[in-house]
Amino acid sequence: MIMSTKNNRILAPxxxxxxxxxxxEYFDSLTARIMEQIDSVEQEISEKNEEVPAQxxxxxxxxxxxxxxxxxxxxxxxxxxxxxxTVALKFIPMPSSTPVEQQKAETNVQYTPENYNEDLMNYTxxxxxxxxxxxxxxxxxx
Amino acid sequence: xxxxDEQDILKRIQDPQSKRRAFEEIVxxxxxxLYWKIHYVVQNHDDTDxxxxxxxxxxxxxxxxxxxxxxxxxxxxxxxYNESITFLKQRKQMTSIDDEDFVEQANFVADEYFDxxxxxxxxxxxxxxxxxxxxxxxxxxYFEDKKYEEISDLxxxxxxxxxxxxxxxxxxxxxxxxxxx
Numbered sequence: 001m002i003m004s005t006k007n008n009r010i011l012a013p014x015x016x017x018x019x020x021x022x023x024x025e026y027f028d029s030l031t032a033r034i035m036e037q038i039d040s041v042e043q044e045i046s047e048k049n050e051e052v053p054a055q056x057x058x059x060x061x062x063x064x065x066x067x068x069x070x071x072x073x074x075x076x077x078x079x080x081x082x083x084x085x086t087v088a089l090k091f092i093p094m095p096s097s098t099p100v101e102q103q104k105a106e107t108n109v110q111y112t113p114e115n116y117n118e119d120l121m122n123y124t125x126x127x128x129x130x131x132x133x134x135x136x137x138x139x140x141x142x
Numbered sequence: 143x144x145x146x147d148e149q150d151i152l153k154r155i156q157d158p159q160s161k162r163r164a165f166e167e168i169v170x171x172x173x174x175x176l177y178w179k180i181h182y183v184v185q186n187h188d189d190t191d192x193x194x195x196x197x198x199x200x201x202x203x204x205x206x207x208x209x210x211x212x213x214x215x216x217x218x219x220x221x222x223y224n225e226s227i228t229f230l231k232q233r234k235q236m237t238s239i240d241d242e243d244f245v246e247q248a249n250f251v252a253d254e255y256f257d258x259x260x261x262x263x264x265x266x267x268x269x270x271x272x273x274x275x276x277x278x279x280x281x282x283x284y285f286e287d288k289k290y291e292e293i294s295d296l297x298x299x300x301x302x303x304x305x306x307x308x309x310x311x312x313x314x315x316x317x318x319x320x321x322x323x
Contacts (some may be wrong), residue, residue: 011265011312017162019250019258019266020181031170034198038165041199060143060306 146171152210165205169198170214176222183226183274183279184233185266187255193229197222209254219296268318272311279304280311 154164163269176197198223201208208217211316235278250256250263267291269277278297282288290301290308 011315015284015287016262016265017258018178019262020253020255021254021257022177022187023181027174030144030177030194031166034169034173034195035162035166037195038162038199038202041202086278125232 146214148210148214151214152208153218155208156206161205168201168214170216172218175215176218177187179219179278179282180222180226182277182285183223184263185270187235187241187252191228193222193225198227199226200225213295216296219236220298221299223274225279230274237280264319264322265315267322271318275299276307276311276314279307280315283308 144271146173151164151168151201155161159215173194177190177194180193180197183189184190184193200219204221239304250258256263256266269280272280275297282293282296283290290304293299293300293304299307
């Protein structure tokens with residue numbers, strides 16, 4: 001099988017015999033042992049399958065009901081809100097304009113030279129007397 | 143090796159009534175061949191026995207998915223090879239030493255299933271230093287004298303790659319044996 005290294009060849013070109021042996025009895029009983037193993041594995045699986053569906057169906061139902069109830073509640077709330085909003089829009093009289101809009105309208109007054117001066121004087125808290133006094137003072141004349 | 147009618151077996155596998163009996167025939171016909179293919183990788187009887195049983199259990203569980211795209215033995219061989227690799231990884235983790243150290247301690251003479259002399263033990267020690275795929279290729283070529291085309295069908299590797307793999311394996315074995323002389 002292995003040739004001399006002197007010939008620079010270690011392995012026999014024709015190959016060799018695999019140097020292990022196993023008794024025939026081992027192979028004779030092998031199929032039966034493997035099938036036994038397979039049967040026990042199958043039995044384990046079927047036992048697990050029998051246990052698991054009973055629990056899982058129950059759990060599944062609980063989860064399913066919870067999920068369904070949650071959906072129903074959500075949809076009911078959403079529908080109620082839409083209904084209330086619709087009724088409110090139809091039957092509650094809405095003011096023509098909101099206070100903010102009114103305020104905006106007030107501030108959008110068109111100024112003329114007269115009312116501008118009045119507003120200005122009100123704002124600075126001076127009246128016509130003060131203005132005349134100021135204009136006729138000596139300081140202003142100088 | 144006893145031959146089985148693959149088409150007939152495939153039909154019987156589909157039928158729940160005849161499935162178990164058909165699989166039993168598969169085990170009966172292919173277990174011996176498969177045993178040695180696994181042994182080439184794990185190189186120990188007890189481990190080979192474990193891997194072989196796992197292989198058939200996996201095959202049984204995956205039987206419904208087997209549609210006969212490959213030969214039954216090819217399908218079984220690939221499961222066996224994957225199981226062997228998984229086993230080697232687990233063994234490596236358990237021993238927590240690298241492969242090289244593990245190989246150095248391999249003692250085939252102490253193995254009651256070893257049936258060879260010192261030179262054959264040296265050869266097997268050299269073989270055990272090879273990576274799993276090279277072990278397979280080397281053993282199938284050297285011990286079984288299989289054609290590259292046959293090995294190629296089985297392992298799913300090109301003939302060219304197999305030739306290269308075998309060549310490298312021979313070189314490694316030669317160097318190993320020379321280093322021990």
